[in-house]
Amino acid sequence: MTLLLGKTEPELIEFSNESGEASFRGKQIYQAIYARRIIELSQITELGLALREKLGGSARVTETEIAEVFSSTDGTRRYLLRLGDGREAEAVFMPEEQRDTICLSCQVGCAVGCAFCLTAQLGVKRNMTAGEIISQVIIVLNQVYGTGVRPPHGINLVYMGMGESFLNYDEVMKSIVIMADEKGLGISPQRMTVSTSGIIPRIRQFAAEPIRPQLAISLSATTEEQRTALMPINRKYSLADLLKACREYPLGGRERLTFEYVMLDRINDSDQDARRLVRLLNGIRSKVNLIPHNSAPELPYAASPPERILSFQKLLADKDLPAYIRRPRGSDISAACGQLAARHQAHG
Ligand code: SAH
Ligand code: SF4
Numbered sequence: 540m541t542l543l544l545g546k547t548e549p550e551l552i553e554f555s556n557e558s559g560e561a562s563f564r565g566k567q568i569y570q571a572i573y574a575r576r577i578i579e580l581s582q583i584t585e586l587g588l589a590l591r592e593k594l595g596g597s598a599r600v601t602e603t604e605i606a607e608v609f610s611s612t613d614g615t616r617r618y619l620l621r622l623g624d625g626r627e628a629e630a631v632f633m634p635e636e637q638r639d640t641i642c643l644s645c646q647v648g649c650a651v652g653c654a655f656c657l658t659a660q661l662g663v664k665r666n667m668t669a670g671e672i673i674s675q676v677i678i679v680l681n682q683v684y685g686t687g688v689r690p691p692h693g694i695n696l697v698y699m700g701m702g703e704s705f706l707n708y709d710e711v712m713k714s715i716v717i718m719a720d721e722k723g724l725g726i727s728p729q730r731m732t733v734s735t736s737g738i739i740p741r742i743r744q745f746a747a748e749p750i751r752p753q754l755a756i757s758l759s760a761t762t763e764e765q766r767t768a769l770m771p772i773n774r775k776y777s778l779a780d781l782l783k784a785c786r787e788y789p790l791g792g793r794e795r796l797t798f799e800y801v802m803l804d805r806i807n808d809s810d811q812d813a814r815r816l817v818r819l820l821n822g823i824r825s826k827v828n829l830i831p832h833n834s835a836p837e838l839p840y841a842a843s844p845p846e847r848i849l850s851f852q853k854l855l856a857d858k859d860l861p862a863y864i865r866r867p868r869g870s871d872i873s874a875a876c877g878q879l880a881a882r883h884q885a886h887g
Contacts, residue, residue, distance in 0.1 A: 541598040542623070543580070544572055544677070545670020547717060558594060572600055573723025575687040576677045603674035605682070609885060615869030618679055619881060622647070622671055626664055627881040629700055630675035631874045632683060639683075640695040643675050644879065645711050646702025651736050653770045655759075655801055656877040657835045658701045667702070669713035676718060676726075696731040699755075701879045704733045705741035716750050728752045734799065736772050737781045746788050755797035755828070756785060760807050761815035769807070778819075785823050796825045801877070802843040802851070803832050813854035820860060827855055827862040833875040 541554065552565030564586065571583040578600045581591055602623030609617040616632040631642040648661035676696065684690050696718065698704045704711045715731060718724045731752035735742065745751060758778075760766030766773040785796055798820065802808050816827070829852060831842040843851070848864055855862040867875045872885045 540602075542601060542668075542670050543568060543598055544578070544601040544674055545668050545672075545713070545717070547713075548720075548722070554598070558597075560590065564590070569723065572677075573717065573720070574725075576681055576724075577686065578674070578677060578681070601670060601674045601677075603671060603678060605678060607883060608682070609869075609872035609874065611869040611872045611874060613868060613871075615872065615874050616679075616683075617869060617872050617874035618675070618682070619883065620675065620678065622667070628667060628671070628675070629874075629879045629881055630679050631700065631869060631879075632679050633868050638693040638695055639690060640697060641676055641679050642697050642700045643672060644700035644702055645672055645698055645704050645707050645714075647881075649702050650706060651703050651770070651772050653736065653757075653759075653772075653877075655769060655803060655832055655838060655840050657838060657880045658877065660837060661701075661880055663702070663706075666707040666710060669710045669717065672710065672714040673718060673724075676724065693730060694726055696726060696752075698731070698733045698752075699876065701881075703736055703738065705735045705738035705745070708741050708744065712748065715752060719750050732797070736770055737776050738772070739776045739780055739784045742781075742784045742788065753794070753797065754788070755799055756781070757799045757801075758816075758819075759799065759801045759803075761812045761819060765807060769803075782819055782823070785825075790824055794824070796823055797828055798825055799828045799830055801830045801832050802848050804841040804843045804847075806840065808843040808847050808851055810850070810854060813851045817855060817858040817860055825860070827860060828865050829862055830865045830876055831867060833867055833870055833878050835873075835878055835880075838877075 548569045551569045552562045555565035567585055571577045577583055580595050604621045606621040607619040614634045618630045620628050626647045628644040633640045646666050647664035649658045650663035652659045718726045719728050728750050732755050733752050734755040736757045760769050763778050766778050832840050852862045873882050
């Protein structure tokens with residue numbers, strides 16, 4: 540079975556030609572699946588009935604299906620999706636006044652093993668394809684606004700669901716390039732953020748990409764020892780080397796690096812940590828997102844108390860390091876950062 544979603548325009552033209560059809564058929568399919576978000580081949584009517592039936596014998600747009608949708612009291616929706624092989628992935632839709640954000644998964648599970656993250660407990664089952672990554676955006680937008688309906692305001696994409704983007708680099712980049720194309724979904728790379736736990740060689744590779752989203756680095760610790768305990772990837776890519784790569788990262792005009800910092804009660808939230816964080820990020824044009832830890836019964840941590848987070852934030856701000864406190868979204872439906880584990884229920 541050939542899957543069309545995830546193919547570039549030249550690849551769809553090649554597919555057309557191999558099916559004995561003219562190149563313009565490939566262009567029609569490209570336009571239909573990405574610009575009009577049609578996910579049933581049978582509904583691409585400009586192909587004509589006979590051609591749809593012929594192609595339908597060996598091709599589909601996507602195999603991704605919605606397994607379940609969970610709706611939070613704050614408007615967040617968690618989409619549990621079933622992929623072609625029966626594996627499950629999750630996408631989260633977060634509406635705001637001026638924009639919507641869709642949080643995407645790029646792997647089923649994750650191999651990085653961060654101690655505070657529920658996805659880690661799944662291990663990594665497999666990488667997702669570019670087509671599967673894109674299918675999340677198309678399915679969510681169609682569900683929320685209707686097939687092909689233009690969203691009323693800007694869409695932000697964050698690669699912050701299940702998985703480590705930079706351990707599935709090629710498919711993630713391919714999904715970005717396709718979704719950025721103005722002939723298709725047309726989502727500006729400036730509205731996309733890729734988050735990494737710190738895979739240094741891929742950070743350097745990403746720096747050189749012609750189409751490059753914003754980059755966020757999950758730091759969550761201020762000493763090597765502390766980071767290794769929380770994020771075992773630190774054994775391979777140390778905090779010192781990671782910050783060196785960040786220092787060398789070529790930022791565009793007004794671009795900043797985002798550093799994410801999960802606030803864990805009495806683990807990494809002291810005044811001393813805040814001061815060390817300021818020192819570590821000195822000389823890097825950056826901002827910090829403080830993420831209060833989202834709990835799960837399986838996770839041995841608690842969120843830092845709100846007043847602790849505020850003091851931490853103030854210590855950074857006083858040193859001209861902009862710091863924002865992330866409001867948890869959809870925690871009642873297990874949709875918040877670090878809670879994605881393909882659950883069929885919310886936490887009880
Ligand atoms: N794998 C990537 C992106 C997915 S995780 C990465 O780690 O960067 C997205 C963000 O959620 C990361 O910054 C991660 O540190 C954070 N996170 C993980 N578990 C969390 C939890 N239980 N509570 C709050 N944030 C968490
Ligand atoms: Fe993987 Fe990110 Fe979770 Fe770490 S925080 S285990 S890198 S998904």
